[in-house]
Amino acid sequence: MKLDPRTKMVMVLCLSGLALLYNTPGRLLLLLAVTVAMLLIFRFDLGAIGSYLKPFLSLMVFLFVIQCLFAPSGCVLLAVGPVPLVTTGGLLTGAGVVLRIVVVTAAAMLLATFNARDFILGLVQWKVPYELAFMVSIALRFLPVFRDELVNVVTAVQLRGVDLKKVPWGQKITMYSRLLFPVIYGAMLKAQRLAVSMEARGFRVYPRRTYLRRLEFSRADYVVLTVFPAAAIALVIRHINLLAH
């Protein structure tokens, strides 16, 4: 199935909006199922999601543990003296946080199933200024660059003889936080070089841009554009009603 990039953007907004709203693992799992079904429809390689999430695995474990420990509620499963360590409520909250990250990442993958040009074109036809649309698409393109950068640094650090797996947690955190700044700054330097090369090729020399193609909505687009927001709005209203009771 081929949908307009704008339709996909609306889908992503609906899915990630709901993921941020929901906090129970059950509903988040349902949402994940819908997202995965969408990805399959667009023939996205699901293995790639795994490789996207892999660098964030330790962060997710960390968040899970923190939530487990600091949001105790429900039955106590494991306690040290009077302090509840693992509770059913804590486990559910922890699982919720992790699932939320997975759903948002998976939904964002839908954006990867169309190219940056179509994305810009779609936004511009919705009267978004070209510069802004271009910036958003560059930001999207830089996400994988940033991930590659992280992978590179992790490799380079180990090749200097540091066994990252064996470094104790406390030391690892200080090391990562010391590396964070140079990595971000390095990525910014690369972005700056991109800006120079863009200007050298005449970006924004003429105030008006022309476009070769126009995107047209198909019938499938109209269906999705109706069903997704309608369903999302209905679910949000239901959620708010449930909270109110």
Added chain:
Amino acid sequence: MSFLEIDHVSFTFPRHDKPVLTEIDLHFDQAVITALVGPNGSGKTTLTKLMIGVLRPACGEIRLDGRPLVEYSLGEIGRRVGYVFQNPDLQLFCGTVAEEVGFGLANRGCQRETVEERVAFYLDYFELKDYGGVFPLHLSQGEKQRLAIAAVLANEPLFLVLDEPTVGLDAYRKRLLEDYLKKISRSGRGMVLVSHDTAFVDRVAERVVILENGRVIEDSGRKGKAADEA
């Protein structure tokens, strides 16, 4: 037994059908400087990445110091083999030039004074003394290259793999690098160096391996050094 042994190694990038390397058989000894040469895209960088375990061969085996490379962690390999990337931007990750040179030593638990002493020596030798507090990626290409080399050498690895280390260096700095590499070789450590710089290769290398289309088409080491010297 050689220090680094590559046996029947072939390699294809995932989701590609054409192999980048086919049936590579190479043994590298300590105290020998080997140059790996060949046209662009012949697979030199890929071969060096296989040698340090960043890439895994599809078939064949690589052994380091007698043990299969797959049994080592990247950190363990890094302490034995120093690797200088083709692109220095990929291996500089610290906040200052001095930190970069001392990173390996400091994280291996060396005494602060020892680290500082060695950092000072390498900064001095590679003429980076005035840049100790500078952000590495702000250096010029040649300075970054020298820093990447200094940071790897400061770890004093047993073996070196350098991917195009002379790119961006002026004649005088090339001479300095040449002297240092020869000194390392005299101290009994071996190295593989990828280079297009024929003059540099002629001056430094004792053995030349030529790679073309992912195959070794010539290896001056095979004839045996004795024959060469006769």
